[in-house]
Amino acid sequence: MAHPIIIAVPKGRILAEVMPLFAAAGITPEPAFADEDSRALRFATDRPDISLIRVRAFDVATFVAHGAAQLGIVGSDVLMEYAYSELYAPVDLDIGHCRLSVAEPADMAAKDDPRGWSHVRVATKYPNLTRRHFEARGVQAECIKLNGAMEIAPVLGLSSRIVDLVSSGRTLKENGLVEVEVITQVSARLIANRAAFKTRAAQVLPLIEAFRSAVEQARAA
CATH class of the missing domain: 3.40.190.10 (Periplasmic binding protein-like II)
Structure with a gap:
């Protein structure tokens, strides 16, 4: 057999x-x-x-x-x-089903416009995908690879933004973050x-x- x-x-x-x-x-x-x-x-x-x-x-x-x-x-x-x-x-x-999104602290998002970005520092499990996404928009992305606990990165100053999977958005909300851009549906x-x-x-x-x-x-x- x-x-x-x-x-x-x-x-x-x-x-x-x-x-x-x-x-x-x-x-x-x-x-x-x-x-x-x-x-x-x-x-x-x-x-x-x-x-x-x-x-x-x-x-x-x-x-x-x-x-x-x-x-x-x-x-x-x-x-x-x-x-x-x-x-x-x-x-x-x-x-x-979920989505891969860019998120940042709510107070930063209140005065931020993703269309104006030229350089971003991002914590993510997805450095390749993230870099390709931003390159296609002419934005230089500095990606810091993390395997988990992404939401704490902006709080501790490791990065200003994160790219992570989002389903309900509850984890983002509990950590003071909001979605500002959806990269792709998953x-x-x-x-x-x-x-x-x-x-x-x-x-x-x-x-x-x-x-x-x-x-x-x-x-x-």
Whole structure:
């Protein structure tokens, strides 16, 4: 029997949203997979030809790009940040919706106009995406890479602005920040390793179609 197809899935908020899609695609993970407290990283499913790994969102793209996993589920923000040529993103899963935005302290925003910026200092998890966005507008961006706690950066003077994911905006508000510009809308995508897409097409293509069908069912419901 061929090695099982490995699907990389991110920890965190997308996990709960992806479970109904797995069910609709005919995949039932072992119970521990949905348990956020489980320290396990690899999980079985009811199908011997499919296993799952649960890793950090940014690492999903790396595992799939390097062929350690054949398929993955990851936000479009991660794909834009890394721009791996080895990845193919055939399905927008229509889950994990949020936006990537520029935010700054409310008192600064009250007298600030983003159209007048020529140079910005930004704390972000997304230095490549952020730099490209500002370069396209003719703005020089000095990006400070942080992996979390972005909202505290302006308070402590590390940067005047941040670029981060926003869904409800509550975290920004609680830290005295406001959105001043939306860079891009974000949703989760099913991604495939390009080599596996060709060499293991008999296993990979039916799974892609199963997820595509699951998304269509969810939209129709």
